Amino acid sequence: MEDAMTSIAPAPWSLEGSGYILLCRFSEEFIKNHAHMDPRLLRAFNGGLGTLMLVDYQQSNVGPYQELLLIPGRLRLDRRGYFHIPQIYVSSQDSIDNGRKNWGIPKRLATFKMEQKAGYEEIIVTSQEGSKGRFQFKPKGPRVPFTTALLPKAFKRLIQFDDADRCLLTQISGSGKMQWLKVQDINIEASLMAPVSKQHVLAAIKVPDFKLCFPTAEELDKQQLALSVTD
Template sequence: MLVAPPPWTLTGNGVILIAHFPEAFVRSQGFLAPYQHRGYRGWIGTVMLVDYQTSPVGPYQELLFIPGLFQLGKRTSFSISKIYVSSQESIWNGRRNWGIPKEQATFSFSLNPDGSQTIRVDNQGETIIQLRAKPWGIRFPITTKLVPGFRIVQKQLITDESSPRSVGQLLLTRPSARGSARLAFLSDMHVKTSLFPDLNRIRPLVTLVVENFQMTFPPPETL
């Protein structure tokens, strides 16, 4: 296993869905760990489908769900409750470095003749999610500086088990990213609700196709 301690610098492209997820939806379908159930506060969250072209563990793909804000320790922060990636190196290092509960999946990003892309994520023969995203409009710069104080808190995980299990202290990470984006339409969405939140029940506030971004994940702070 390739050991890759932080900081990480990653580049790639992706689709970002930003939405208000109702509390009842998050608590019943958000895959919250016990510490996240206790700390959940709401506001807005995100779903990200990312094709990382470079990283310290090589190229890989990612699907993640952030339900909203949480009161964890004495900080109000975002927290990831469900995440799939395409490589074991990303799983092991993500759990070890930042307490991110990554699981294994396979990904397909396909460009269609109309300029849209079809994205499919599978787990052991079952489709977790499939959708089509079609960008429109002009490109504009995007950065995490638009969300002042952006940070993610996760609980430390045991890394030598097939399923992530929270242990120990909270880890606070302040990722930063920049790139360019276009607005996008979503269509043809299918979700396996036993494996990921049912996004068909959610109306996004905005959907973005993000291109040529660079992201940095620094070492975490302990709370």
């Protein structure tokens, strides 16, 4: 029997907060060995830019929580581009339960410690098993507006398999402000998440103020997608 959810919060969700986005490039070998992707989607891995994100949601449909997630790069399915989240930690059980149910996002529980240090910002993420990730960033430059309307469509299409083995598509939208970010240090234990290092990072951005919409997911035809991988 499944545990009862503390708070049931169906899609759509509206979220507000701040975060850090590291734009990265990963090899197929690195993703295969470290990202724990579903084999059905690993076959569709098409490289390109990936991201590591740290997010502090001040408002959501289940209240405030923090998040660490990995997006390995672009997937190519049915002649369209998608992104996928194989590894993600959040600080809220409500976010875990509803994230899995609404969008098939495989959230796991961790604690987050966010502090302002002398000249930089530090975030420490600790899993329930004790694995850690430490991040040190220094924002710089002016804040400028941004909107996801300017991004390629592939960066707004999230594809996930849920616990019922459904293939779900979520088309995300958002807007806010952004500024450049200097990465002081990254130290991720491989037992926590794919050990992304500074060498993987091509550019880094702080998003000090954003609004994000996660709509109701659409179920896709798995058979058609599986056939298109080999086209």
